[in-house]
Amino acid sequence: MSAASTSAEANAVEAKNLDLVFQTRDSPIHALSEVNLEIRRGDFISFIGPSGCGKTTLLRVIADLEKPTGGSIVVNGVSPEQARLQRAYGYVFQSPALFPWRTVEGNLKLPLEIMGIDAAERTRRAKESLKMVNLEGFEKKFPWQLSGGMQQRVSIARALTFDPELLLMDEPFGALDEIVRDQLNEHFLRLWEKNRKTVVFVTHSIPEAAYLSTRIVVMSPRPGRIIECIDSDLPPDRTLDIRETPEFLDLSHRIREGLRAGHSYD
């Protein structure tokens, strides 16, 4: 990784003056306004902000699920649409979004089938990514037989099967209880330290953003915009215990201050 270079090549995502206005029946909604953002390769970046601040919209723009109405954006050196066509990213939704009629293994194989990977390789990769999320032995189970946390782990494993360079995650642990969420946060951090993929992570939890990220982007609503980017210097091999340390509390405090500056508490 050539960290010194600042060209588009070195950045996973580069957005300039990004603007997005949704035309609704009563009045246009300014979802994103003047968004400037650079995401370096290998970063774990979190978008944090209250609901309606455009964090999910920004993620969907990166994924080419929404088209910006102004400005420019480059993903992996190309347009979001080309990046999608190259299958450059894996997307994890707020709900597990597993197909109920497919087993865990079948769900993991879905992207591989679509991408035309042969059967033996599909089985191997499904097994491998299931191991990454510690769910070996659950291949033949159907989604409803799994707990919510396990389903979300399958959904993360599904995004990992085709080894994308970029992982886009939209509040993946938002629907889970705090105990399971903590557990998955720690597990996911270990996984990220191992493969060091670029992760763009949407959340509205301050501890989650502070614990996981290398950089935290604080956003504010009406219109959705970036207030502040906060770099984190927490040690890489951190465990959940770090949340008791002064450094962590200081980081959380800075995020909270950023949110307050954006009048997000109004």
Add this chain to the structure above:
Amino acid sequence: MIRRLRDSSLIPVSVVVAFIILIWYAGAVYLNSPVLIDRYERQKTEWNFEKLRQDAWAMERPILPAPHQILKDMNKSILQRKVTSKRSLVYHGWVTISSTLVGFGIGALLGIVLAVGIVYIPTLNRSVMPWIIASQTIPILAIAPMIIVGLGSIGLTGLFPKSIISAYLCFFPVTIGMVKGLRSPDPIHMDLMKTYCASDSHTFFKLRWPSSTPFLFASLKVSIAISLVGAIVGELPAGAQAGLGARLLTGSYYGQTIQIWSALICASILAAILVFLMIAIEKIVLKKMGGRLV
């Protein structure tokens, strides 16, 4: 054992059946008595209620035959005759069922194809849907003879024209159900397929089609029953030679009410078998698909 008996539907069902049979016997006496009393008075015979009851349940051409008379006739025409005989209900039932199944196959296929067209082609959605709905407002009894005569004039007779009437009736629920079913996938699942850059055919076969399965079976259960109705209606006009519809028609020509009733009951038994077969297939398929689909 007692618990299983209590939880099963056996007791409620048999109570209802017993009740219906009771009313039926009473109804047979009530409906047949005017003819009988009239006859007694003309022949000046002594009669009391007991004699009236016995005669009402044993008439040759009753207004309403008693259940045991129908059972006796069904026993005779199903079990006692060779199945190839023109007077065997098995033979007539087979004629009807074969055109029912062919019609059901054509109708279900047509229904699915139309639904796919409507879901994928916006122009079809706007142009074809009103015609599909209009097609079902035409009374089938009015259009059936025209189909039979029309197809007969171009040399198509026998099973095929009857199947067309079945198909005409049974494509409709399939189209309506499948349009809804093919549009049922979660937006989140559609987005997921988009992030994979899935082609239209992948989205169809891996997402839309499996999501529509419960809707498909709901429609097929309705369709297969009305397909049987279509086949019977198709046998009524133009002097059909065979089939349950033909039995109904000849029965009414000669006032053979018992024959009409046994053909009717035979038809409803067939419909029940077809629907239960469909339910069984549905259970197997949905079980293979995870067994938790609603």
